[in-house]
Amino acid sequence: MLGSQLGRAIDGQECVLRMNHAPTSGYEQDVGARSTIRVVSHTSVPLLLGNQPYFFQQSQETLYFIWGPAKKMNREKMGSTYQALVKVMEKYPQLQIYTLTEEKMTYCDNIFQNETGKNRMKSGSFLSTGWFTMILAMELCEQICVFGMVSDSYCREKNHSSVPYHYFEKGRLDECKMYLMHEQARRAGHRFITEKAIFSRWAKRRNIVFNHPSWAGR
Numbered sequence: 001m002l003g004s005q006l007g008r009a010i011d012g013q014e015c016v017l018r019m020n021h022a023p024t025s026g027y028e029q030d031v032g033a034r035s036t037i038r039v040v041s042h043t044s045v046p047l048l049l050g051n052q053p054y055f056f057q058q059s060q061e062t063l064y065f066i067w068g069p070a071k072k073m074n075r076e077k078m079g080s081t082y083q084a085l086v087k088v089m090e091k092y093p094q095l096q097i098y099t100l101t102e103e104k105m106t107y108c109d110n111i112f113q114n115e116t117g118k119n120r121m122k123s124g125s126f127l128s129t130g131w132f133t134m135i136l137a138m139e140l141c142e143q144i145c146v147f148g149m150v151s152d153s154y155c156r157e158k159n160h161s162s163v164p165y166h167y168f169e170k171g172r173l174d175e176c177k178m179y180l181m182h183e184q185a186r187r188a189g190h191r192f193i194t195e196k197a198i199f200s201r202w203a204k205r206r207n208i209v210f211n212h213p214s215w216a217g218r
Contacts, residue, residue, distance in 0.1 A: 001148040001167045004212050007032040010147055017137055019129045020044035023168055025054065031147075031167065035062045039133040042068025042081040049084060056092045067100040067132050100132070108135055115198045116191075124187040131195050134202070143207040151215045152196035155179055 010016060010032035017037045018024075021044050024033045038059075040048065045066060048055045055062075066073070072081040082099065089095055100108075108127060109120045120127065130149075137144045148167070154160055155176035164170055165178040173181075182190040202208060203217025210216075 001027075001030050001212065002163070004030045004148075006030060006147060006212060009211075010034070013145060015141065017133055019133055021047040021051075021055070022166065023054070027168065035059055037063045037065060037136075039065045039067070039129055039136060041129045042066065042072045044129070045081050045084060049088060052088070052091075056088060056095055060092075060094050062096070064095070064097040065100065065132075065136065066097060067105065067129070069105075070102050073099050073102075108132060111135065115201075116194060124185065124189060125191050126188055128190045128192060128195060130192075134195075134199055138202070138206060138208075144209070146199075146208065146210045147212055149196065149199075149210055150175070150213055151210070152193050152200060154213070154215075155193070 007027075007029045011034045015036045016032065016034045017039060018035045019039050020041055022031075024031055024035065038055075045068075066081070066085060068079075068081050070079070071077075072079040075082055078086075085097055085099070089097060108131065112118075112120050112125070112127060112131070116123075118125070134144075150160075160176060163175050165173050165175045179192045183193045199208070200215075200217045203210070208217060
């Protein structure tokens with residue numbers, strides 16, 4: 001997304017979904033400034049808590065959807081992530097924070113198994129925040145415009161660009177190296193490439209458009 005100059009196009013959308021702790025400040029020309037919804041992994045909650053004025057004080061109109069395993073998110077047993085969210089809600093009562101239920105988490109697991117034929121846990125797979133965000137977007141939106149997502153075949157192309165995995169983390173691991181490392185991991189791997197192949201199939205059935213780079217579902 002760096003250098004894309006797509007900020008205005010992104011902000012012009014009816015609803016803007018962002019993931020985890022991806023910032024807009026300092027990157028407005030490329031990624032825009034609006035954040036209607038932010039889908040956040042339980043592992044990224046501490047990163048949000050570490051910058052509360054930015055995420056919780058300035059972004060009062062943003063809806064937060066937090067996902068994570070039951071042991072972290074359980075309300076009755078007060079999982080660690082849930083406890084942290086309760087405390088931040090007490091500090092910023094205007095915040096709108098929602099958590100995915102165990103039923104919804106299982107639903108997302110089942111979609112993965114239906115699409116791949118593999119049990120998520122038995123195959124050592126962790127679903128990505130992008131997976132949950134795409135499923136949420138399909139439930140909310142009639143049309144989905146995805147910015148900055150490469151296709152599942154992109155990293156096999158000889159002339160693909162070498163870019164940071166996160167646009168806001170220069171000098172960190174290359175995007176394609178990150179994808180391949182996780183795809184090949186026997187345990188605790190995000191199956192980024194597999195997920196993109198599934199998104200590609202969904203794009204043929206749903207109104208999903210991929211921008212920068214532009215590619216078509218198949």
